[in-house]
Amino acid sequence: MSRIAIDGGEPVRDDFLFFHRSSVGKEELDEIAGAFQSGWLTTGPRTSLFEERFAGYLGGEGHVVGLNSCTAGLHLGLVALGVGPGDEVITSPITFPSTANVIEHQGAKTVFVDVEPDTLLMDVAKLEDAITPKTKVIMPVHYAGQPCDMPTIMSIGEKHKVRVVEDAAHAIEAKIAGKHCGTFGDVGAFSFYATKNMTCGEGGAACTNSDEIREKLVVLRLHGLSKDAWRRYDKGGFAHYECVAPGFKYNMMDIQAAMLLRQLEKLDEFAHRRHQIVLRYDAVFGDMPELRVLGRKENVTHAHHIYPIMLELDRLTTDRDGFLNAMQAENIGVAVHFRALHLHPYYRDKYGFSRGDFPHAERASDSLVSIPLYPALTDNDVESVIGAVDKLMKHFKR
Ligand SMILES: *Cc1c(COP(=O)(O)O)cnc(C)c1O
Secondary structure, eight states: OOOOGGGTOOOSSSSOBOSOOOOOOHHHHHHHHHHHHHTOOSSSHHHHHHHHHHHHHTTSSSEEEEESOHHHHHHHHHHHTTOOTTOEEEEOSSSOHHHHHHHHHTTOEEEEOOBOTTTOSBOGGGHHHHOOTTEEEEEOBOGGGOOOOHHHHHHHHHHHTOEEEEEOTTOTTOEETTEETTSSSSEEEEEOOTTSSSOSSSOEEEEESOHHHHHHHHHHTBTTBSTTGGGGGSSSSOOOOOBOSOOOBOBOOHHHHHHHHHHHHHHHHHHHHHHHHHHHHHHHHTTOTTEEEOOOOSSEEOOOOOEEEEEOGGGBSSOHHHHHHHHHHTTBOOBOSOOOGGGSHHHHHHHTOOTTSSHHHHHHHHHEEEEOOOTTOOHHHHHHHHHHHHHHHHHHBO
16 A cells, blocks of 8 residues: 555645635636726625626525625624624534624624534524523524525524524525525525635625615615715715714625626536536545545535535544645645534633533534535546545555
8 A cells, every 4th residue: 555645655646736726717807807997996886786696696586785705794694683782692513703703793692502413504403492582593504505404493483583694605506495595594694705606705795585684784784874875976966974873894895796796607507516526526435434424415405615524533543633634745635614613712711611512513523624625626636635535544544
């Protein structure tokens, strides 16, 4: 057997395969040039057009508000729903920190519900036990691009008069019975960060079916200035803006929207390639005893944002971090989505969490590795990822 690269052997490939590369090209560049030539760089006509088109993509029933991040969307969702000190917000411990950070920004209490061991989605069977009279919002996370059980979450929300803000950062293309993730709750937030399924480097959007919430989001994203303040520079009668709330600087600019207009047109093609890669990974990793792939639900559209594998640490002579370093040495970029948030210092210390509180999340936290999954991967790239995992599993197996 060949020696592994971290021990001085030959890596599976000569050049380093990045964990992620964005698929952006001439179309995006041309549209950005259009924004430059128009002289209008910040929130304006391209942002409005993107909002309209993305709302159409999501099924055409709701409103989309362009923002500078998904985090902004999650935060504004909580602000618009009136979350504040004394309130509790329920979310998953297997998520990016910003999902819970925004709860803390509002002075509310973060309440975690453990995940299902196979899908790593919030376990809806445990959700009702976490609801108290103080619970104001449930924030499900469509982890990896797989839809949470939204029909059940929505009916639990209705029963207890609790609102829902969906973290749809991974779930742009995800659907349940034809209905897009992000459109079930009171607010859904999407990310267009560099690694996400559609990108403008940094960006996000909030989606809502409510006219009233839409108005709030539009005002709050731009300093709390009265509606459509960006139009103050338009021709037409001069109109003063008025500050009606202490809002935020969360608006999307037209340079971002320019990229997104072109990315949106490529999304189906991207999704097709992601799916092809997932099928190849599934075929190989589905029956490797040293690792587990995520459980998949039937009859849903999965956005396949990331491909996490969970190492069966009992069967290996290394731990997750040893595996990560060995993969990087093989010239394959890897990442971790995510280490359980309740064990990060801020949440652990503030709430007194410890190991044992959310066992399924902790097991995932210790064993998760994400391997490259993006449309720009060639078939050879995919085979080199498989080759590296296979080589390391043979090396590290007990
Ligand atoms: C990326 C991500 C976010 C944050 O998105 P930004 O656009 O960077 O603010 C939130 N939640 C999850 C699950 C994410 O992966």
